[in-house]
Amino acid sequence: MSGLSETERLGLKKILSLMTTGDLMSLSDTVTNKVIVVENVSEAMETILSFSRNAEELLKRRKVQRDMIFKYLAKEGVMMPPNSDKHQLVKRTLELWSSAQVDDTVTRRPRASDSRDIKEGFDPLVLAHQFCQWFFQLLNSQNPSLGQQPQEWGPQHFWPDVRLQLASRAAIEQRDELQGAEVVSLRLLALTRGERLLFCPNLEPHGLKALASPHGLVLVGVAGTIHRDSACLGIFEQIFGLIRLPLDKNSWKIKFIKLKIRGQDALPGMEVTAPALSYTSSELQHLCNS
Known part of the structure; x- marks a missing residue:
């Protein structure tokens, strides 16, 4: 089951909230191998987080698009060069979450x-x-x-x-x-x-x-x-x-x-x-x- 920290869960929820309902349901099927049937967006999000082994694995999923991660970082006050590739954005996001300074001051x-x-x-x-x-x-x-x-x-x-x-x-x-x-x-x-x-x-x-x-x-x-x-x-x-x-x-x-x-x-x-x-x-x- 999930090995996500509370900081990672909060951050991933913000990124997942940028996905369409269809993509979220599809990602839930992929992550659970269609073993779990979800009824709504909230259930899909919780299921995805519960069945993801770690944050990096989830961020690298195809449905988690580069632009979503870029927009998330910008909202958190982390401005990346617009030509950054997905790998760079994933790396910076993981650094942000693992930093000792990641607490309420990051978002407020x-x-x-x-x-x-x-x-x-x-x-x-x-x-x-x-x-x-x-x-x-x-x-x-x-x-x-x-x-x-x-x-x-x-x-x-x-x-x-x-x-x-x-x-x-x-x-x-x-x-x-x-x-x-x-x-x-x-x-x-x-x-x-x-x-x-x-x-x-x-x-x-x-x-x-x-x-x-x-x-x-x-x-x-x-x-x-x-x-x-x-x-x-x-x-x-x-x-x-x-x-x-x-x-x-x-x-x-x-x-x-x-x-x-x-x-x-x-x-x-x-x-x-x-x-x-x-x-x-x-x-x-x-x-x-x-």
């Missing part, structure tokens, strides 16, 4: 003002990793092409005088500089909800940097790819300035953002699958002190 990230850090021996890189997972899951959830319920986006995640510097280079170069929580929040929202962009951050060491100033500012720098539907449009680099709320040592809001976007045509010969952050530590230090 805290608000920016709730981002947690280690009180003793504070590590800015730990905060940077947690913040980027939270921020990009929240921002991407506003994209209607994902077909998911948007999470709570708004000016509450920013300091009132937050600044946004946006530089975009594709066929033409555009620059925006905005100030104020409401207008910055709306401008970023326009990228995902309006332009239907998906941001896929590279949280590996070469794509993520962090620095803390003695004055309480934490700089987070991250690189990644930008997608629309199945097309990779280019890469982005984003620098966040984070400051704690004065009455809560575990709460942070965004003080400033520098966002650079480069389209594919502005990247001759560059590998865009896992871009590295081009800012050096000394450049980040300069930003920290300015």
Whole structure:
């Protein structure tokens, strides 16, 4: 019988719920060798989970299509390159489930003002990793092409005088500089909800940097790819300035953002699958002190 963990069961239920009723019934027949007759979708799902030896075996079934796994990962805040094959998606899904961090925070990230850090021996890189997972899951959830319920986006995640510097280079170069929580929040929202962009951050060491100033500012720098539907449009680099709320040592809001976007045509010969952050530590230090 099934050797699935509770985390795997919950994840597989979400993936199975993306299947048509016909495919679900057919998969139940395949898994049980038609020994068990099911009456409805709920019974089919439970039967499939009970008779699957492990999560990998079930994910590799033909009826569990690549696009279902891709959509599941996106809803969980794990953005994969759109050209990822099924094998890569299965591997990433199993990693997600086996990770010690897979708990409620995977599906329900805290608000920016709730981002947690280690009180003793504070590590800015730990905060940077947690913040980027939270921020990009929240921002991407506003994209209607994902077909998911948007999470709570708004000016509450920013300091009132937050600044946004946006530089975009594709066929033409555009620059925006905005100030104020409401207008910055709306401008970023326009990228995902309006332009239907998906941001896929590279949280590996070469794509993520962090620095803390003695004055309480934490700089987070991250690189990644930008997608629309199945097309990779280019890469982005984003620098966040984070400051704690004065009455809560575990709460942070965004003080400033520098966002650079480069389209594919502005990247001759560059590998865009896992871009590295081009800012050096000394450049980040300069930003920290300015």
